[in-house]
Amino acid sequence: xxxxxxxxxxxxxxxxxxxxxxxxxxxxxxxxxxxxxxxxxxxxxxxxxxxxxxxxxxxxxxxxxxxxxxxxxxxxxxxxxxxxxxxxxxxxxxxxxxxxxxxxxxxxxxxxxxxxxxxxxxxxxxxxxxxxxxxxxxxxxxxxxxxxxxxxxxxxxxxxxxxxxxxxxxxxxx
Numbered sequence: 001x002x003x004x005x006x007x008x009x010x011x012x013x014x015x016x017x018x019x020x021x022x023x024x025x026x027x028x029x030x031x032x033x034x035x036x037x038x039x040x041x042x043x044x045x046x047x048x049x050x051x052x053x054x055x056x057x058x059x060x061x062x063x064x065x066x067x068x069x070x071x072x073x074x075x076x077x078x079x080x081x082x083x084x085x086x087x088x089x090x091x092x093x094x095x096x097x098x099x100x101x102x103x104x105x106x107x108x109x110x111x112x113x114x115x116x117x118x119x120x121x122x123x124x125x126x127x128x129x130x131x132x133x134x135x136x137x138x139x140x141x142x143x144x145x146x147x148x149x150x151x152x153x154x155x156x157x158x159x160x161x162x163x164x165x166x167x168x169x170x171x172x173x174x
Contacts, residue, residue, distance in 0.1 A: 119154035
C-alpha cells in the first residue's frame with residue numbers, strides 16, 4: 001500500500017475498504033480488539049494519526065491472512081504479533097529518519113540509518129538495548145549465528161566511520 005493510499009484511508013477502518021462480505025469472525029475480532037490495538041499503538045507512536053494508520057495496516061494484514069490465522073490454536077496471540085510488528089516497524093522507520101538527521105560529530109547516526117533492516121535491528125538490539133544474542137534471535141525469528149552475522153556485517157559497514165573518529169589528530173591540526 002502506498003503512502004498516498006495510507007493517508008487517504010487513515011480515518012477508515014479496514015472493514016470499510018475490504019472486499020465484502022467480510023468473514024463474520026473477522027468482524028467480531030476487529031470489534032473486540034480495535035480499541036486495545038489503538039491504545040497500544042497510541043502509547044508507542046505518540047500521535048493519534050500514526051496510531052490509526054498502524055492499526056489500519058495491521059487489520060488489513062490480519063484480514064489477508066485470516067484463513068490461515070483461524071487454523072492457529074492461538075489466534076489472539078498471532079494477531080497481536082502482527083499488530084506489534086506493524087507498530088514496531090513504524091517506530092523503527094521514524095527512528096531511522098531521526099537518526100539520519102542527527103549529528104554525532106562523526107557521522108555515526110546517518111551511517112546507522114543506512115544499514116539494511118536486519119543489520120539495523122540487530123545492532124540496535126545488541127548495542128543500544130543491550131540484549132544478548134539468544135534474545136535477539138528469538139525476537140527477530142533468526143538463529144543466533146544469523147544474528148551474529150548481521151552484527152558483524154553492520155560493524156564492517158560502520159568501521160570506516162569509526163576509524164575516522166578514532167584516528168589520532170596530526171600535530172599541525174592542533
